[in-house]
Structures are given as C-alpha cells and as structure tokens.
Amino acid sequence: MSYSQRFNAVKDELEWLYMELYGNRDMLNSLEDFMERADSERKEELKALDEKRLANRRWYLSESMVAETMYTNLFAGTFNGIADKVSYLKELGVTYLHLMPFLRTPQKDNDGGFAVSDFLTPDERLGTVEDIISLADTLRKNGISLCMDFVMNHTSDEHEWAMKAKSGEKWAQDMYMTFPDRTIPDEFEKTMPEVFPETAPGNFVYSEEMGRWVLSTFYPKQWDLNYQNPAVFNAIASAMVIWANRGVEVFRLDAVPYIWKEIGTSCRNLPKVHTIVRMIRLILEAVAPAAILKGEVVMEPKELAAYFGTKEKPECHLLYGVSSMVNIWGALASEDTRLLKCQTEDLLSLPEHSAFVNYVRCHDDIGWGFDENKERELGIDPLLHKIYQYRFWAGDFPSSYARGGLYNYDEKTKDARTVGTTASLVGLESAETEEEIDDAVKRFRLIYSTVFAMKGLPLINSGDEIGMLNDRGYMNDPDRKEDSRYLHRPAFDWEKEKRKKTAGTIENRLFSIIKELEGIRSSSTLFSPDAEVFTWDSHNDKVFAIRRRQGEKVLLSVFNYSHEKQSARFEYFTGLYRDMLTGITAEPGRSIDLDGYQVMFLANYLQADRNLCL
Ligand code: GLC
Numbered sequence: 001m002s003y004s005q006r007f008n009a010v011k012d013e014l015e016w017l018y019m020e021l022y023g024n025r026d027m028l029n030s031l032e033d034f035m036e037r038a039d040s041e042r043k044e045e046l047k048a049l050d051e052k053r054l055a056n057r058r059w060y061l062s063e064s065m066v067a068e069t070m071y072t073n074l075f076a077g078t079f080n081g082i083a084d085k086v087s088y089l090k091e092l093g094v095t096y097l098h099l100m101p102f103l104r105t106p107q108k109d110n111d112g113g114f115a116v117s118d119f120l121t122p123d124e125r126l127g128t129v130e131d132i133i134s135l136a137d138t139l140r141k142n143g144i145s146l147c148m149d150f151v152m153n154h155t156s157d158e159h160e161w162a163m164k165a166k167s168g169e170k171w172a173q174d175m176y177m178t179f180p181d182r183t184i185p186d187e188f189e190k191t192m193p194e195v196f197p198e199t200a201p202g203n204f205v206y207s208e209e210m211g212r213w214v215l216s217t218f219y220p221k222q223w224d225l226n227y228q229n230p231a232v233f234n235a236i237a238s239a240m241v242i243w244a245n246r247g248v249e250v251f252r253l254d255a256v257p258y259i260w261k262e263i264g265t266s267c268r269n270l271p272k273v274h275t276i277v278r279m280i281r282l283i284l285e286a287v288a289p290a291a292i293l294k295g296e297v298v299m300e301p302k303e304l305a306a307y308f309g310t311k312e313k314p315e316c317h318l319l320y321g322v323s324s325m326v327n328i329w330g331a332l333a334s335e336d337t338r339l340l341k342c343q344t345e346d347l348l349s350l351p352e353h354s355a356f357v358n359y360v361r362c363h364d365d366i367g368w369g370f371d372e373n374k375e376r377e378l379g380i381d382p383l384l385h386k387i388y389q390y391r392f393w394a395g396d397f398p399s400s401y402a403r404g405g406l407y408n409y410d411e412k413t414k415d416a417r418t419v420g421t422t423a424s425l426v427g428l429e430s431a432e433t434e435e436e437i438d439d440a441v442k443r444f445r446l447i448y449s450t451v452f453a454m455k456g457l458p459l460i461n462s463g464d465e466i467g468m469l470n471d472r473g474y475m476n477d478p479d480r481k482e483d484s485r486y487l488h489r490p491a492f493d494w495e496k497e498k499r500k501k502t503a504g505t506i507e508n509r510l511f512s513i514i515k516e517l518e519g520i521r522s523s524s525t526l527f528s529p530d531a532e533v534f535t536w537d538s539h540n541d542k543v544f545a546i547r548r549r550q551g552e553k554v555l556l557s558v559f560n561y562s563h564e565k566q567s568a569r570f571e572y573f574t575g576l577y578r579d580m581l582t583g584i585t586a587e588p589g590r591s592i593d594l595d596g597y598q599v600m601f602l603a604n605y606l607q608a609d610r611n612l613c614l
Contacts, residue, residue, distance in 0.1 A: 001054060003039040006289065007032075010282040013313070017275050017282075022230040031234050031283075038241045038287045046247065046290065049140070053290040060096070060145070060250070060292055060317065061355055061457060063527035066518055067096040067147070069362055070462030071112070072126045075492045079127035079135040086142050088497070092465060092511070093518045096457070097139060098147035098252060100363055102126050106158045106221070108479045112363065112489070113149075114254065115156030115222045119239035129246070136247025147250035147294065148243055152236050153258045154222040157207075157214075162223055166209035175235075177215035177226045177261065178207075185213045187263045192217075197415075198408040199482055203267075217258050217267070227259050227276060237283050244288035251284075252294045253277070253316070256307070269303050277307070277315040292317040294357060300369065301346040308354045321347065321356035322369070324454060328447050329366055329418070329425070333392040333402075334385075335562045337544035342374050344535050344546070348455060355529070356456035360447045361425075361464060365407040365417035365485055366393070383414060393418040393425055401427030401440065403470060407484045421488040422447075423467040428506060437506065439563065442597035445513045446559055449599040452517040453546050453557035455533040463490060465514050466497050466507040520580050520601055526555045538568035543594065545570065556602040560594040567593045577602035 018028045042050075053059055068089070076082045079102075089097065101113030104121045113123065122132055136146045155162060164172035179185055185204040192203050195218055204213045205220040215224045225232045240251055260272040277293070284291045295307045295316035301323050309315035324347065327340040347356065368389050372382040391397065393404040404420025423429065426447070427440035444467075452458045474486030500507035521527040531550040538545045542562035548555040556577065560566050573589040580601040586592045588602055 001051070003036070003286065007035065007039075007286045010286050014279060014282045014286075017279050018230075021272065021275050021279075022233070024230050027230040027234055031237065034234075034238050035241065035283060035287050038238075038245060042245050042288065045137075045140075046245065046288070049249075049290040050288065058355075058529045061529035063525065064522045065095050065457050066093050066521075067098060067357060067457055067459040068092065068094045068462055069098040069100065069147075069359075069459060070492075071100045071363070071489065072102055073491075074489060075462055078125075079122070079131040083135045083138045086138055086144070089144060090142055092460070093515065094460070095143055096145045096147060096250065098250070098459070099149065101149040101151055101254075102132070103151075106156050109219075109221055110156060111219050111222060111483075112485070114151050115154070115158075115219070116151045117156045117158045118160070119235070120242060133246045140247060140249075145249035146247060147252055148248040149254055150240060150243075150251045151254040152225070153255040154216065154218060154224045157221045157223055159223075166207060168210070171231070173210070173212070174229050175226055175232055176223045178210065178212040179204075179214075180212055182213065184263070185215075188215070188261070188267070191264055192261075192267045196408060197410050215261065218255070224261070225259070227272070233276065233279070237280055240280065240291075241283065241287050244284060244291040249290055250292050250294055250318075252296055253280075254296050256295050256316075257297055257299055257303070269299060269306070274306060274309065274315060278309060278313060281309075281315055294318040294320070296320055298322050298364075298367065298369075300371065301343060301350075304347075305350045305354065308351060311351065311353050314353060318355050318357050318457065320362075321358040321454065321456060322367075323347070323371075324356065324358055324451075325360055325362075326366060326369055328360060328450055329393065330368070330370060330385075330389055331544065331561045332426075332443060332447060333389055336541050337559070337561050338378055338541050339370055339374060339380075340544055340561075341535050343371055344454070344544075346371070348533060348535070356454070357459045358451040358454045358456050359459035359461065360451055361422045361461040361488065362459075363461075363485065363489060365419050367417045368415075386416075387414060390416045390418050393420065395430065401430050401436070403427075403429040405470075405484050405487050419484045419487045421468050421470050421490065422461065422464045423506075423510075424470040424488075428467050429469045439597070441506070441509050441513075444510055446561065446597045446599055448513060449517060449557070449601075450544065450559050452521055453548075453559075453601070458517075458521070460514060463492050465511050466493070466500055467510045468493060468496070516581070523580075524553075524555065524603070526550050526553055526603075536570055538570060540566055540568045542566050543568040552604075554604040556588055556600075558588070558592070558594065558598075558600040558602065560596065560598045563596040565593065565595055567591050575604060577604050 103116045104118040105113050161172045161175040200219045205216045257269045260270045261267040293316045307316045323343050331337045331340040368386040375382045392400050393402045395402050403424045404418050407417040407419045409416040426443040431437045468490050470487045471490035474480040480486045499505040500511040526548040531548045534547050536545040536547045544559045546557045569591045570588040
C-alpha cells in the first residue's frame with residue numbers, strides 16, 4: 001500500500017478533527033507537508049516492516065510476544081551497552097523492549113527522565129541519535145520491537161521552549177499554560193486533584209524569571225504543554241513520526257489522560273484528549289503504520305474503554321493493565337481473589353479490540369485504586385482495606401513477608417502507595433529459611449503466571465527474572481531521597497545474573513519460571529488474540545481462574561492465592577484435563593486440589609483421539 005493510499009484513507013478525518021480543534025488551515029497544511037516528507041525519508045527496511053504489520057495487524061498480541069521494561073542506564077549503561085546484551089534479551093525470550101525515557105533531561109531533578117529537555121535528542125549519557133538508531137536496527141533484526149517512552153504531557157523547565165518562555169518570548173510562553181496571577185490557577189485548583197500530594201503539592205508553580213504561574217501537574221520542574229496551541233500538537237506529532245522513522249515501533253504515551261485541561265474539571269480524561277490521540281494514530285497510520293500506541297492510563301476500568309476508541313475509529317492499541325496489577329497484589333495480601341475476579345471481568349467486558357499489557361511491577365508505585373463500589377458490595381471497607389494493603393506490603397505486620405515501602409503517604413487522607421521490587425515484595429528479601437525461600441518463589445510463580453494467563457501482552461520488569469532486591473542507596477542521594485520509587489530501581493546485577501546458570505539458585509528458579517510460562521504461551525494457539533477469554537467461578541474465594549477457548553480447545557488456568565491447600569470445582573467442565581506444568585490429570589468439573597500458591601494450566605483432551613488439545 002502506498003503512502004498516498006494510506007494518506008487518503010485518513011485525510012478527511014484528520015482534517016475534520018484538526019479543524020474542529022484548532023481551526024487553523026495553515027498549521028494543518030504544514031503538518032501534512034511534513035508527513036509527506038517523512039514518508040519519502042522512511043527507510044526501505046521500515047517500509048517493509050509496515051507491510052508486514054499491515055498483513056498481521058494484531059502482531060503485538062501474538063502468543064510469542066513477551067515484553068520487558070527497563071532503564072537503559074540501569075541495565076547496561078548506554079544504548080550500545082544494550083546492543084551488546086541482545087543475546088541475554090533473546091535468551092529471556094523478549095520480543096518487545098520498552099526503554100524508559102531516554103531523551104535529553106536535566107542532570108538532576110529529572111523524575112527519572114520524565115522531564116524532557118529535547119524531544120529529538122537522547123540523553124548524552126546514554127548515547128547519540130546514531131546509537132539509538134543502530135540499537136533499534138539490532139533489536140529489529142533479532143525480532144525485538146523497540147518501545148519508546150514518549151513523555152507528551154510536559155517538558156522539563158530546561159527545554160528550549162521553557163528557556164525562551166522564561167526570557168519573555170510570547171510564542172514560547174504559549175507552548176505552556178502560563179498566567180500573570182493566581183486568578184485562573186485558583187479556579188483550576190478548585191477541581192483539579194493533585195498527582196503527588198506529598199512530594200509536589202498543588203498544580204501550579206511560580207516562575208521567578210517569567211513572573212508568571214505555570215501549570216505543572218506533576219513535579220514543579222515539569223511544565224505542562226498547552227495542547228490548545230496547534231504548534232504544540234504539530235511539534236509533538238512530528239517528533240513521534242521522526243522517532244518512528246528512526247525505528248521506534250511502539251510509543252508509550254506517558255500520562256496521556258492529563259494532556260487537555262479545562263477550568264471546572266478534573267483535567268483528566270477530557271474528550272479532547274481523545275481527539276488528540278486519534279489524530280496521532282491517523283498520522284502514524286499514514287506515515288509509519290508499523291508503529292503502535294500504548295497508553296499509560298492509570299485510571300479506573302470505567303475510564304479505559306474510551307482510550308481504545310471504537311473499532312472503526314481506534315485510538316490506543318494497548319493500555320496498561322493497571323487495575324489487574326493492583327488487584328493481583330491485593331489478592332495476594334488478603335488471600336481473597338473476589339476483587340481480582342470482578343475487575344478482570346470488567347476489563348474483559350470492554351470492547352473486543354481492547355488489549356492490555358499485563359504486569360506485576362514497573363518503575364512506578366502500586367497505587368491502591370480498588371473499585372470502591374465493589375468493595376462495599378462485598379462488605380470490604382475501602383479505607384481500611386487500603387491501609388491494610390500498604391502496611392502489609394511495607395512489612396508492618398509480623399505475618400508479612402514483604403519488604404516494600406510507602407510512597408506519597410498522606411496524613412490527611414491516610415492514602416499511600418507501595419514501592420518495592422517484586423522479589424522484595426514476595427518475600428525473597430526477608431526469607432531466612434529454605435521454606436521461606438520456597439514460599440517466596442511460589443508467590444513469584446503465582447503472580448507471574450496470572451499475568452501470563454491474562455488476555456493481552458505479558459510484561460516483565462527488568463531484574464524480576466533474576467530476583468533483584470530493593471536498593472536503599474537512593475536514600476543517601478539528595479537528588480533522589482524524596483522519591484521512594486527509587487527503592488525498586490536497582491542497577492541490574494550482572495554477577496547475580498551469572499548465577500541463573502546454576503540449578504537451584506534463586507536466579508535460576510525465577511528465570512526458569514519465566515521461561516516455562518513463555519513455553520506454555522507459545523505452545524498453544526489458545527494464547528493467540530482471537531481465543532475467547534473469561535474468568536470462571538472456582539467455588540472458592542481464594543482460587544482465581546481464567547478460561548480460554550478456541551473452538552473445541554479449552555484451557556483453564558487456576559491460581560491458588562492462599563498459602564494453604566485449597567480445593568476448587570468448575571461447573572460445565574466435563575471430562576479430563578491435564579496440567580501443562582506437572583502433567584497430572586485432573587477433572588475440574590468434579591473437584592481439584594491445589595497446594596498453597598499452586599498454579600495449574602489445565603488443557604482438555606480432544607474427545608476423538610485423546611490428544612492434548614493445544
Ligand atoms: C508517568 C510516569 C511516572 C512519572 C509521571 C510524570 O506517570 O510513569 O514515573 O513520574 O508520568 O511524567
């Protein structure tokens with residue numbers, strides 16, 4: 001398909017949306033001219049990839065896809081360092097690599113790279129533009145798609161636009177939302193919640209140099225961009241196209257719900273956010289159809305559907321399964337899977353083209369956003385439950401094996417979020433005996449299995465596969481000590497990695513679990529995007545189950561979230577099944593017994609030849 005065919009397919013809608021939002025024909029023309037030039041500059045190799053992706057549009061959901069997320073510097077120092085470690089990524093089975101923000105950023109106080117000073121130039125400490133292009137090429141040749149963290153809501157206050165704004169240039173001030181006094185900021189504050197109430201209260205910062213207030217939803221040094229200005233939209237959309245031409249295949253749209261602001265609203269999830277995301281999708285579909293969008297939407301399930309758009313007018317290809325993540329940890333602490341089941345059902349009831357990246361840990365905290373109505377319905381007190389969760393994961397109770405910490409504890413509301421690496425949370429940091437290590441490994445298997453069984457793309461947080469523990473070093477660094485999320489951002493330990501080769505080590509056991517789960521996924525078309533996925537009642541609140549079906553084939557994944565033995569029974573499951581992990585035969589329709597934290601992947605037998613149905 002040629003560029004002009006693709007452009008013609010999106011032209012009318014793009015024009016309609018752009019003119020409705022901006023009413024500026026000149027700016028639209030200049031964007032369209034840029035798109036045409038970008039097409040002529042797109043290299044043949046990427047154009048070939050475009051064709052390949054167009055022939056298999058849901059490639060990112062195939063059963064062989066496995067994602068990993070990492071900071072470049074923590075994993076291998078530089079882009080070239082990552083390129084040298086590609087064999088490790090392949091050994092782990094990664095096919096999608098999400099690099100945390102890698103663009104130029106202030107040396108200090110940069111929110112882990114989420115304060116961008118230049119949308120086109122990488123952080124010089126990580127490498128050059130040529131280095132990242134070469135890394136993207138190397139990854140692609142090895143079957144790994146590069147995902148770029150694209151911070152589109154704000155820039156650092158050292159970005160050229162911010163610097164010019166400070167020196168009084170009006171066009172540059174218009175790239176942000178700036179105000180001469182508190183009148184409008186105070187109006188906004190009436191309805192705008194805070195993202196970091198503890199570490200960055202308020203949504204505006206006063207710039208002495210400019211003598212104006214600037215909207216800054218996140219940290220004061222992150223100035224929100226003004227998407228009401230078409231110059232902002234054109235600059236951001238063009239930067240994405242340029243990165244797509246440099247080989248980026250997935251864009252993580254950082255904090256996308258926040259990009260549009262209006263007085264009298266929460267300034268989150270507003271309808272115009274969707275106009276903008278849809279326009280970005282149309283632009284990429286025309287110039288770089290291989291590229292896809294992954295939205296970082298840390299919102300309740302009911303807010304999520306809108307970010308997928310409709311089947312005819314889709315927006316994001318993928319969203320983060322944030323509520324699954326929260327509910328997995330919640331179920332593990334309380335040994336009660338009812339909320340996990342309800343919210344999985346909520347996500348599964350979203351339109352069919354919805355797709356999630358499922359994960360247990362990432363670079364951020366675990367924010368205890370349970371479905372409060374559902375909690376009340378189940379007789380759970382939302383505030384007490386939240387307090388129980390963050391205290392449990394901080395290791396506050398004698399019974400708790402976890403060694404996490406708190407993030408943004410708010411004395412007024414008693415709200416707090418949780419930090420810590422997977423290994424430290426599941427008990428590998430506190431474990432002293434073989435039995436405690438075994439239990440921690442079982443918990444690791446349980447939660448990672450849940451993630452691999454869910455509908456969507458499983459994501460590994462770099463370091464989880466070898467059991468990286470918390471790093472308390474950030475507490476001695478004045479630049480990082482206020483942000484406890486650094487607790488779970490340790491540098492990847494390559495000495496520890498070597499131990500994974502020795503059978504029986506923790507590293508070996510965890511790495512093997514991931515490999516085993518990948519083996520299960522890739523061995524069966526039941527993990528392909530067109531299999532039907534449902535939750536299933538286990539007749540036991542401690543046991544969570546997901547059923548996949550494709551024609552006659554059925555797979556029942558069963559997870560015992562209790563440390564004790566449990567039994568479960570699954571109605572409408574007739575005949576014999578076999579556990580893909582142990583090979584043991586079971587009859588889920590009658591009753592099955594599970595050991596503490598046990599996981600089963602039960603596949604049915606074909607009636608005719610009694611072969612496993614995979
Ligand atoms: C996203 C990131 C988070 C960052 C924030 C501001 O939520 O995941 O780490 O602090 O955006 O950019």
